[in-house]
Amino acid sequence: MLKEIGLKTLARTGKTELYAEDYMDHGTKICLRVDINAAEGTAVFDFTGTGHQVQGNTNAPRAITLSAIIYCLRCMVGHDVPLNQGCLAPIRVVLPPGSIIDPWEHAAVVGGNVLTSQRIVDVVLRAFSICAASQGCMNNITFGDESVGYYETVAGGAGAGPYWQGRSGVHTHMTNTRITDPEILEKRYPVVLQCFKLNEGTGGKGRYCGGDGVIREFLFRRPLTLSLLTERRVFSPYGLEGGKDGEKGKNLMIYSDGRVVEVGAKNTVHVGPGDIFHLETPGGGGYGDPDCAADDPPAAKRARTSQVPLLSGSVYSYKLLQESA
Structure with a gap:
């Protein structure tokens, strides 16, 4: 796969280096340079330039960063490759010590597993032009008191690709989780699920559109x-x-006295009877010119994938993974 990508990139651009960057919500940059040796089928993944470790808990330990890279490679390779350290044999990874993706000992890291890992995946897939970004967030929601506690993750939109629409209301890249049924939620916890539906139009427009996020409300x-x-x-x-681009997510508190407050991406708030938490999860990005209709017959779609600077099986592998989620 690396040999083929390297040769196609060299023919198209005259070099074998790929680059991508993205940002965490607090502004920390994650950047990646991929230098492919097309003759040997090896590559250097260099994250030099990525921002420093942060005060909060979104630092990702080195093991999480390597896991995200392995995941992307297995998606792209187009074969059923067993999960093992050998997946990284042709890859040399350069991580700046003390960065958000290789923090110092004792750094807070819980958010690095469920959030920063997905931004690393976004950067890798962007460098290889595999697909548009998915929601990139597990939307971790918890509430409780001394006698009860509840924790859930909420789905969003998946990114579109060279010949597929992004799925709506799914988890992507992270382990899939099943959300609690409304009847069970309301029976066991002091909340009412007022709304849970797809948030139509939040996926990015394109030749193939990104998937829509969802709206979820707790009373x-x-x-x-x-x-x-x-x-x-x-x-x-x-x-x-x-x-x-897909639409950003939104976290709102609608208080019983009529106030509506944007509570931000990461926060802890005290709520009372009659207060409503309104959650909007991000949509997936679109792929291709929105003015071009995605109504080609299957044969035309297959022909077009051969022009993508990747193995057709690589793209198809990601599509299958997305559908299985």
Whole structure:
């Protein structure tokens, strides 16, 4: 795969270096240079230039960063490759010590697993032009008090690709989780699920459109503490090849006295009876010129994938993974 990508990149641009960057919501940059040796089928993944470790908990340990790289390679290779350290044998990874993706000992890291890992995936897939960005967030929501506790993750939109629409209301890249049924949620916890639906139009437009995020609302029936650990509230999931960005997520508190407050991506707030938490998850980015209709017959779609600077099986492998989620 690396040999083929390297040769196609060399023929197209005259060099074998790929580059991409993206930002966490707090402004920290994650950047990647991929230098491919097409003759040997090896590559250097150099994250030099990535921002310093942060005060909060979105630092990703080195193991998480390597896991994200392995995941991307397995998506791209187009074969059923067993998960093992040998996946990185042809790759040399350069991580700046003390950065958000290789922090010093004792750094807070819980958000690095569920959030920063996805931004690393976004950067790798962007460098290889695999697909537009997915929602890039697990939308971690917790609430409780001394007697009860609840934690869930909420789905969003998946990114579109060279010949597929992004899926709506799914988790992408992270382990899939099943959300609690409304009847069980309302029976066991002091909340009412007022709304849970697709947020139509939040996927980025394109030849192939990104998937839509969702809207989810909790009405609280007694005082509780609500905590949020989310991303993509500042920087939108990117589109590719002319596709539009997906919509950013949004976290709102609608208080019983009529106030509406934007509570930000990461926060802890105290809620009372009658207060409503309104969550909008990000949509996926679109792929390709929105003015070009994606109504080609299957044969034309297959022909077009052969022009993508990747193995057709690589793109197809990611599509299958997205559908299985």
